[in-house]
Amino acid sequence: MTDDTRQRSRQLDRALTACAEGRPEGIDAILDIEGSQLLGVARRILIRHDLAEEALQDAMVLIWRKAAQQRQGEGTARGWIYAVLRNRCLTILRDGKRLSSLSPDELTRMQDARQDLCHDDDWKLLAGKGRLGECLDALDDPARRAILLAHVAGYSHGEISARQGVPLGTAKSWIRRGLASLRECLS
């Protein structure tokens, strides 16, 4: 972790504490520190700007509501904030009703763009330079691909099995074994 990341992490902790104390400037601080990155993550999963902005707005409202509960819990502010955003993105992605307003062409474009997120040759960009990249590198290809499709592109077990042409159980077991190896490698 670089000094910059560490400092941002501390600032985020303080911002979330402000939210937990009912001070709305905590929300502005989170947007200042992490807003562009959060919107980038949402856009990567949801492809469309409008959906990404909706996801970020919903996530920030949830963060405001639940900050006090979270501050008693485990983990860093940053880990939790990204988890809330990712969950919100996945809910939108899997909400058939929500997406039914899009034209078939738009839906196809979204799916195609998500397909392109985890190319075999440039996945290393996704993991950055740290230890996670090294540990992902050590996994066998199917396990690594399944983990990246799920985490980066928001694929469900069913979508992974369909895309990779394997039974559902195989896709589940790739992810499970892959994460077990990752945990061992990272610990």
Place this chain on the structure above:
Amino acid sequence: MSSVFQDDVIAFADDYVMGLMSPTEAELFEALIAADPALAAHVARLREQLLPLDLSAEALALPPGFAARLQDIIARTPQDAAPTTPLSADPTVAPVAANLPRAPMRWLAGLAASLVLGLVLGFGGAMQRPAPAPQVVAVLLDDQGQPRAIIEDYGDDTAQIRFVSDVDVPQGFSIQAWTLPSREMGPQSLGVLDGPRATTLAGPDLPVPADAQLYEITLEPEGGSPTGRPTGPIIAKGLAAAQNI
């Protein structure tokens, strides 16, 4: 302890962090996380480890006015209160470091049952909790199948209720908790709540709760049902799972 249940809890945590659970499964799992610091630590660690994947997304500038619009919304959004004491935490017992492998079989069995069957949930004794343990646990679902509350009945005429998602209580109304020990006895009030907050209920002298006993919460006039029987709409209901597994 190496058992299928330990593997299950880790697999559930994996699915939860990866976003591979259905919303209902995720809500149930969040209720378990809230009750178990070791599980919360495990989930937090996995999140942190995978965070570089999120930080690699290309940043995107916020559109003009985004922060101002958000401030307008949160100005109208009440915050959820912090839970006073987690249901299964005992302030007299020091928290145990994350050691999932030592979690009691019963807890893990309950986790497996709740998520595999998707209906009832039996976390009988998280590792920090001394006796007494609840006799039954019921997850109360609304008519959409979403979990709303969890009741743990200790069988000594006390029960704990905790809410796992929002319940709107209009001005001038209360929430009342009920159980149906038998058809002959009819619904018995466990207590009236002044809001959807974790509460200890001290009900009347009732038989020891049984497996598959019905629990429900209804919306009643402020102060509780005027008739001693449920009169308002059912907010959520569920069947108990006995904890002697």
